[in-house]
Amino acid sequence: xxxxxxxxxxxxxxxxxxxxxxxxxxxxxxxxxxxxxxxxxxxxxxxxxxxxxxxxxxxxxxxxxxxxxxxxxxxxxxxxxxxxxxxxxxxxxxxxxxxxxxxxxxxxxxxxxxxxxxxxxxxxxxxxxxxxxxxxxxxxxxxxxxxxxxxxxxxxxxxxxxxxxxxxxxxxxxxxxxxxxxxxxxxxxxxxxxxxxxxxxxxxxxxxxxxxxxxxxxxxxxxxxxxxxxxxxxxxxxxxxxxxxxxxxxxxxxxxxxxxxxxxxxxxxxxxxxxxxxxxxxxxxxxxxxxxxxxxxxxxxxxxxxxxxxxxxxxxxxxxxxxxxxxxxxxxxxxxxxxxxxxxxxxxxxxxxxxxxxxxxxxxxxxxxxxxxxxxxxxxxxxxxxxxxxxxxxxxxxxxxxxxxx
Amino acid sequence: xxxxxxxxxxxxxxxxxxxxxxxxxxxxxxxxxxxxxxxxxxxxxxxxxxxxxxxxxxxxxxxxxxxxxxxxxxxxxxxxxxxxxxxxxxxxxxxxxxxxxxxxxxxxxxxxxxxxxxxxxxxxxxxxxxxxxxxxxxxxxxxxxxxxxxxxxxxxxxxxxxxxxxxxxxxxxxxxxxxxxxxxxxxxxxxxxxxxxxxxxxxxxxxxxxxxxxxxxxxxxxxxxxxxxxxxxxxxxxxxxxxxxxxxxxxxxxxxxxxxxxxxxxxxxxxxxxxxxxxxxxxxxxxxxxxxxxxxxxxxxxxxxxxxxxxxxxxxxx
Numbered sequence: 001x002x003x004x005x006x007x008x009x010x011x012x013x014x015x016x017x018x019x020x021x022x023x024x025x026x027x028x029x030x031x032x033x034x035x036x037x038x039x040x041x042x043x044x045x046x047x048x049x050x051x052x053x054x055x056x057x058x059x060x061x062x063x064x065x066x067x068x069x070x071x072x073x074x075x076x077x078x079x080x081x082x083x084x085x086x087x088x089x090x091x092x093x094x095x096x097x098x099x100x101x102x103x104x105x106x107x108x109x110x111x112x113x114x115x116x117x118x119x120x121x122x123x124x125x126x127x128x129x130x131x132x133x134x135x136x137x138x139x140x141x142x143x144x145x146x147x148x149x150x151x152x153x154x155x156x157x158x159x160x161x162x163x164x165x166x167x168x169x170x171x172x173x174x175x176x177x178x179x180x181x182x183x184x185x186x187x188x189x190x191x192x193x194x195x196x197x198x199x200x201x202x203x204x205x206x207x208x209x210x211x212x213x214x215x216x217x218x219x220x221x222x223x224x225x226x227x228x229x230x231x232x233x234x235x236x237x238x239x240x241x242x243x244x245x246x247x248x249x250x251x252x253x254x255x256x257x258x259x260x261x262x263x264x265x266x267x268x269x270x271x272x273x274x275x276x277x278x279x280x281x282x283x284x285x286x287x288x289x290x291x292x293x294x295x296x297x298x299x300x301x302x303x304x305x306x307x308x309x310x311x312x313x314x315x316x317x318x319x320x321x322x323x324x325x326x327x328x329x330x331x332x333x334x335x336x337x338x339x340x341x342x343x344x345x346x347x348x349x350x351x352x353x354x355x356x357x358x359x360x361x362x363x364x365x366x367x368x369x370x371x372x373x374x375x376x377x378x379x380x381x382x383x384x385x386x387x388x389x390x391x392x393x394x395x396x397x398x399x400x401x402x403x404x405x406x
Numbered sequence: 407x408x409x410x411x412x413x414x415x416x417x418x419x420x421x422x423x424x425x426x427x428x429x430x431x432x433x434x435x436x437x438x439x440x441x442x443x444x445x446x447x448x449x450x451x452x453x454x455x456x457x458x459x460x461x462x463x464x465x466x467x468x469x470x471x472x473x474x475x476x477x478x479x480x481x482x483x484x485x486x487x488x489x490x491x492x493x494x495x496x497x498x499x500x501x502x503x504x505x506x507x508x509x510x511x512x513x514x515x516x517x518x519x520x521x522x523x524x525x526x527x528x529x530x531x532x533x534x535x536x537x538x539x540x541x542x543x544x545x546x547x548x549x550x551x552x553x554x555x556x557x558x559x560x561x562x563x564x565x566x567x568x569x570x571x572x573x574x575x576x577x578x579x580x581x582x583x584x585x586x587x588x589x590x591x592x593x594x595x596x597x598x599x600x601x602x603x604x605x606x607x608x609x610x611x612x613x614x615x616x617x618x619x620x621x622x623x624x625x626x627x628x629x630x631x632x633x634x635x636x637x638x639x640x641x642x643x644x645x646x647x648x649x650x651x652x653x654x655x656x657x658x659x660x661x662x663x664x665x666x667x668x669x670x671x672x673x674x675x676x677x678x679x680x681x682x683x684x685x686x687x688x689x690x691x692x693x694x695x696x697x698x699x700x701x702x703x704x705x706x707x708x709x710x711x712x713x714x715x716x717x718x719x720x721x722x723x724x
Contacts, residue, residue, distance in 0.1 A: 044679055089628060094436065095674075097432060100432075101431060118545050183533055185630065188541055188542055
């Protein structure tokens with residue numbers, strides 16, 4: 001009984017404190033003359049690795065912009081409000097509701113997984129608040145004709161392969177390809193895009209299979225795939241599964257002329273760490289690499305590594321570039337209302353570390369930047385750009401040596 | 407005393423009904439709408455898991471089927487997903503019929519495992535079936551965006567759920583269900599057709615969980631199989647909600663949902679990265695010290711408060 005009483009007291013105390021804190025947030029604690037930008041990212045949960053990298057990059061870009069005097073507009077300071085969506089879509093909805101209705105943000109950004117980005121985009125459009133998506137790459141997000149939803153640094157998933165197709169047409173000229181992909185929105189969209197591109201070019205898809213998110217044993221699938229004898233494997237995976245697939249291919253001594261990942265896991269530093277030497281010569285499409293020639297890319301990579309003691313990949317670059325786009329749009333906006341910011345975003349024409357960004361309407365997309373993609377290849381533990389040839393940092397290796405001949 | 411109680415209840419009802427007219431803040435209303443949705447699922451689960459003692463780890467199956475019934479109407483036929491509020495619960499009942507027949511042959515942990523598998527089967531089915539749009543899910547733009555509307559729909563659905571559950575529990579079926587929970591063999595020997603009565607608990611439970619699913623689809627406007635058929639975020643969460651509020655109590659699940667949603671949200675917005683950890687610790691503490699949930703321990707809580715008063719009075723005497 002005594003225990004219960006103490007416990008009750010503590011519970012009441014916690015709730016009281018939490019309520020007080022909550023009221024403080026909603027009240028006048030924040031200065032009224034700030035331009036608030038709400039950013040929803042997965043800071044906890046299974047996607048926290050990506051969310052934290054993006055939050056760090058936002059903050060880094062913000063500090064640089066502040067030093068350059070670009071975060072104060074007519075005496076009002078840009079203020080970033082981060083909200084954690086825990087990688088869950090209903091939490092993303094709550095976070096969006098809070099930012100728009102409670103904090104009264106001028107605009108929104110963030111969005112890592114496609115599911116969360118879908119929900120944030122839908123809520124933002126319904127409440128006519130401009131939203132600039134960072135990573136969520138489901139095709140649908142910018143295909144709804146939603147005028148308040150913008151996507152600059154992320155390509156629609158089916159458009160990740162622009163540079164890859166150039167390379168395939170000029171160098172590889174495959175006849176038989178295999179497609180494997182994680183059974184998620186991103187995996188399905190990517191695989192669908194690649195499959196259609198194959199059909200257009202008359203390339204045989206000899207193996208086409210989805211696998212469950214979080215799977216660890218790929219040997220049965222890989223053995224079946226080997227029987228179909230593909231020249232090229234296109235795989236869409238996150239980090240752990242990507243590493244498992246290439247490791248198990250090595251164990252099975254399953255050789256192809258080229259193995260290409262569809263972004264996401266195959267470019268992460270964690271992929272190299274987990275896959276070890278099986279990562280050698282694995283290629284991937286990507287939206288960004290530190291060695292691209294866009295001004296500032298190299299500085300970003302070095303500064304990030306210095307500051308956070310970790311290597312960023314394209315996800316971090318997306319957040320970093322997005323912060324610059326936001327600051328640019330807010331500085332140009334005639335008036336800081338939802339339509340004013342929307343207009344300024346629409347007129348964006350800026351060069352970032354991810355290349356030039358403009359929001360255009362094309363092929364059924366609305367407010368979608370035309371993505372620039374690259375093909376990269378792991379060589380001696382480094383991610384080298386091999387295509388387009390004009391920006392390459394190393395020559396491509398094709399066909400890749402067989403596992404036993406290395 | 408009884409009159410006072412009734413008066414209090416009426417007062418509470420009036421407050422709840424006029425609340426959105428007083429606080430117009432959409433964010434707070436959003437939180438309450440989420441509470442309503444979870445309270446409906448919790449109350450439905452409670453009927454089967456709390457009163458009849460059939461612990462289900464697979465309520466996400468009914469929730470998801472309800473949500474998809476609403477979503478697919480819009481996706482394939484362009485029919486307003488609000489018709490899903492009608493179709494969703496019916497679809498969930500249709501799904502639950504064969505499940506009841508099969509799974510109620512099992513008892514205790516075997517039943518729990520069968521239901522757990524069921525939720526996962528539905529998740530995999532909806533990822534891979536051709537007509538569900540797979541893992542890409544269904545994204546719609548809701549026609550109605552005012553929070554007040556969803557608030558009243560949610561409130562009405564919750565009152566209906568609680569009302570029907572209350573009616574069932576206080577009818578003959580309710581006593582049968584409790585006797586099944588307490589001792590199934592004794593109940594059988596008394597001539598209660600246990601499998602049949604378990605189904606009588608399952609059908610309304612599935613019905614209202616499907617209703618909550620359809621409401622969820624309409625409100626959140628995006629679903630995919632990994633969200634609505636999720637084991638931890640739906641099936642286990644509903645058990646947490648009921649445990650927190652009070653198993654086999656009329657208002658326990660509602661209280662549990664309110665605590666779960668409000669505390670989760672407050673922690674998320676104030677504690678930064680530590681929010682999940684603190685929340686988890688708190689849930690552990692509640693389960694440790696209030697094993698029957700908040701409503702289930704209400705008499706004990708009253709006792710604690712009353713003793714405090716006595717203690718204070720005693721202090722004055724001395």
